Amino acid sequence: MHSEYLFETRGLWAGYGGKPVLQGVDMQLRPGEIVAVIGRNGVGKSTLMKSLIGLLPIDRGTFEFRGQSLDKVPAHKRARLGIGYVPQGRDVFPRMTVEENLAVGESISGGASREIYDEVYSYFPILAERRHQRAGTLSGGQQQQLAIGRVLIGRPSLILLDEPSEGIQPSIVIDIAKLVVELNRKTGISVVLVEQNIDMIRAMAQRCYVMDKGRITTRLAADALEDRETIRRHLAV
Ligand SMILES: Nc1ncnc2c1ncn2[C@@H]1O[C@H](COP(=O)(O)OP(=O)(O)OP(=O)(O)O)[C@@H](O)[C@H]1O
Ligand SMILES: [Mg+2]
Numbered sequence: 023m024h025s026e027y028l029f030e031t032r033g034l035w036a037g038y039g040g041k042p043v044l045q046g047v048d049m050q051l052r053p054g055e056i057v058a059v060i061g062r063n064g065v066g067k068s069t070l071m072k073s074l075i076g077l078l079p080i081d082r083g084t085f086e087f088r089g090q091s092l093d094k095v096p097a098h099k100r101a102r103l104g105i106g107y108v109p110q111g112r113d114v115f116p117r118m119t120v121e122e123n124l125a126v127g128e129s130i131s132g133g134a135s136r137e138i139y140d141e142v143y144s145y146f147p148i149l150a151e152r153r154h155q156r157a158g159t160l161s162g163g164q165q166q167q168l169a170i171g172r173v174l175i176g177r178p179s180l181i182l183l184d185e186p187s188e189g190i191q192p193s194i195v196i197d198i199a200k201l202v203v204e205l206n207r208k209t210g211i212s213v214v215l216v217e218q219n220i221d222m223i224r225a226m227a228q229r230c231y232v233m234d235k236g237r238i239t240t241r242l243a244a245d246a247l248e249d250r251e252t253i254r255r256h257l258a259v
Contacts, residue, residue, distance in 0.1 A: 028053045028180060028212050029074075033083035036073040043069040045236035046083065051180070056206055056213040058227035060257055066236040067216040068110050071184045074214070075107040076100045087180075102132045106173030110184035110216070114165050114172070116158025120149050123157050123168055124175050131176020142171040145201055163194030170198065174205075180212045187219035199225035220253050232256045 027050045034047040043066045051057055059067050072078040074085065076097035085092050092100060101107070114123050124142065128134040143150035146167040152160060157168055166186055173181055183202070187195045199222050205211050217223045223230065224247055232240035246252050 029087040031085045035082035036078050036080055043236050054210045056226050056228050058215045058217055058223050058230045061233035065233045068184055071182045101130050104179040106178030106181040108169045108173055108183045112165050112169040114157040114168050119154050121153045124172055127172035127175035134175045138175055142174050146171055163190040166190055182214050184216045187222045195222055
């Protein structure tokens with residue numbers, strides 16, 4: 023492992039019930055980078071995120087984070103090492119209040135200060151306004167903000183964001199993109215972003231991995247992301 027990387031996967035294989043999905047994923051992230059993973063539906067993007075957070079075991083290959091092998095480290099310990107995971111579909115607890123959902127983030131990450139709650143509420147003022155409201159009554163975009171706020175409570179150094187734009191209004195998509203970029207500039211937080219929304223990819227990503235059939239097939243540098251047509255072509259590989 024090169025010390026310049028926050029994490030590195032080498033030849034990662036993972037799948038479900040013996041059926042491989044990831045078939046040798048090689049990717050690296052430097053500290054402070056925002057990198058997107060794009061590709062058609064079903065190519066294995068969410069499977070990659072689940073194996074990075076440890077919800078799915080790695081069958082072959084290696085995953086190192088801050089120079090430490092995480093191959094055998096369970097998800098809850100990865101969270102405590104500073105990896106925050108925002109799953110596709112958000113998964114907030116609908117019957118719990120906004121504040122109770124944030125407290126779940128605190129318990130997953132192993133504790134938090136009062137100030138971080140205020141910080142998260144300052145990033146997402148709508149959550150402060152609705153803090154005693156049940157999460158199930160929020161709009162999709164507000165629930166997405168809550169899901170992101172919930173991982174920020176643990177002050178992660180890396181967040182894994184799986185299709186945050188899915189099913190939410192365009193105006194909130196842009197708000198979320200701006201907020202994450204601002205956080206990245208301010209705190210140096212690193213981000214792996216799975217996305218199909220071109221505006222969000224262009225607003226957030228510094229570079230991009232294109233995935234197909236469980237492998238990284240193309241790497242796009244910053245200049246390639248300036249051209250919408252290039253991104254569109256790779257989303258439809
Ligand atoms: N829990 C599961 N059990 C069995 N197969 C699964 C499971 N989850 C996903 N798969 C299969 O693994 C493959 C990759 O799915 P994955 O969810 O990683 O794709 P994706 O790239 O995230 O797609 P999308 O863009 O639709 O979110 C698909 O063939 C899918 O049907
Ligand atoms: Mg997915």
